[in-house]
Amino acid sequence: MLLLLGACGPAPDPGSETRSESGQGAVTGTDVSSGRAGFAGLGASSQGYAHASPDTPLHFPDDHGPHPDFRIEWWYLTANLENADGEPLGIQWTLFRQAQQPRASDASAAIADLGIRSNAGPWAADQLWMAHMALSLGEHHRVAERFARGTGVPLPDAEQQAGVMARPFRAWLDDWRLESLSTHSGGDALDRLRLMAQAEDEKGPFGYQLELEAEGPLVRHGIRGFSQKSADGQGSMYYSQPFYRVSGEVWLNGERVAVVGRAWLDREWSSQLLSAGQTGWDWFSLHLDSGARLMAFRLRGGGANHDDYLSGSWITPAGEVTPLTADAFTLVPQAFANAAGHRVPVRWRLTLPEQNLELEIAARHANRWMNTSVPYWEGAVSVTDAASGAPRGQGYLEMTGYTKPR
Template structure:
């Protein structure tokens, strides 16, 4: 994309919902439309609702009738020497206008620069105190016949491929009749020489997809807003990571989230804290806290306790306790980087802490995203690894 176009596109991306990734340069005040506009009404779009049927492989691809969605991968890895690394890759889509009622073949021809879909992708690599970040933007039109195959950005279900420019998450399965989401390759690099950063990773699913929430719908506020939410928390990851021009062979485990919605939050919700944990006994845990939007003006919490076999148990707001214990000064903000996380129904009482606080995503829409270590609250024994995302600080 020509550099002179990027400020305009970046400004558009700050509209609801690509701001889903974080906050502006200062913590946002409540506007009555929820954090970053995610509580605004979304007339004309399809709404995420309990009981909405999911269809795979179709739902691995884009949903242009919904206002927002993302493909969000995080991974806790080790290099050849056993040193930890973290990686993130995220592709966001935002519709600029509700879908037209007329079928594509009946719509007027679109001018080359007309777009009804905006895309943003983020890349991050973390190792010790080092944290490298890159981002890219693109546009597309959902009525374009090339959309989904040869456009600048898009996502198709079968064979699976999601991309922005040459940043690509794509299937390694050659049989078009098989589940082409089970084995993927992620390729994303940015910069040259000592500034080179990125990765080529092979993802192999060693467990099933997990459906969150109630009837496939993940509620985000007591008023009923939410999203369709599916995860693949069982990725085995192998490949190579480049950081500051150095290449490292890596392996580890990853977590990929898929969400789509049109009105994600309630009007008074100011940000969120989201955890994904791989525990050493094979269990997985997803937990989040939306600040505001709960009963009597409190916070709204939810999560999913996942067995080693991939069987999910939805956690109600009163079954999950998240308590910030300590903050770190990051990018001029006080960000909670040490938490107590309790799930009494699972006998779980954890201290979840970021070993390195400097994980600020200094992107157009900034936020905090980094690796965490989970330990037993009583004994301090290590119990797992994961990722934490925090917005609105």
């Protein structure tokens, strides 16, 4: 998941919430496709911020928390669920952080933290926070968005509207929260989580309360956790927990329904994610029936010969990772559909010669447009064998930068 606040402009008042369903609602947004700053401003200059690098080691549990020296960051979770009748549902929950300006030095950062600790008021904040939630069932696609201001590192003795703490792990904006349930010292803080979020629109309340338990290890993408995003070298620190089993309940259309399924959590931070000419991306997280997992993305632009930039990770059932470069797989759209007036690819062909796989990946529904401040498409997909049509798995797809036809 590679989205953040680069094109949002000023944040709304703290505590405000916007909602939409199937591309209709209070938030219309503006499609941002290309320009010198890349999609959503994520290719803009990052002078003064820290930079992601293959030489940056990851440390847990500290890296589950915020990185305020970097410009952008997110905690992103998707889940493929089903009810007692086997009917598929999908959920997304994401918390984004964006620094308002670089922290010039450790000393100035400490002074800023002291200013906030002195309770200088809600505008004395160095970070913008944004959260998205979505719940999908059949033709229903319910979406909500919230904003807040806050600090990069929450203060333990202060109530804050939004933030993330590494010890114990907790990520929240208002009453939307993702928090650790792990109590034993030998495991990771993300091994067991609880996710809670709810909202209300003109069709009534919707939401979910889920518990997640990891059945495999954390996974580092790219080079020891550095995921390159263009031939120019831009990239992010990126790791995942793709092995969650999920149980809990969702509420939608006046009903509360028990659900089970699988989930995938992504952690990513950067200061300049893209190169200036990259216009958007297509990102896949797949749970295969073999027990393997696959992360793959296509960034439109930014390749060595002005073509697309491809990367990914093949993850065995035991959590062993093989980085996938552009010559290790192909990812080609096969069919398009209209989503809230946008023409988006909803069926794909993914070929992995080394794994002897040729897969068809199809959106379960075309109407999964997220009509949020930075609009995008996000929804569940089914995975089948390209030759036989036999089921091979399921997952999630995110697509950005698809503008309305002129």
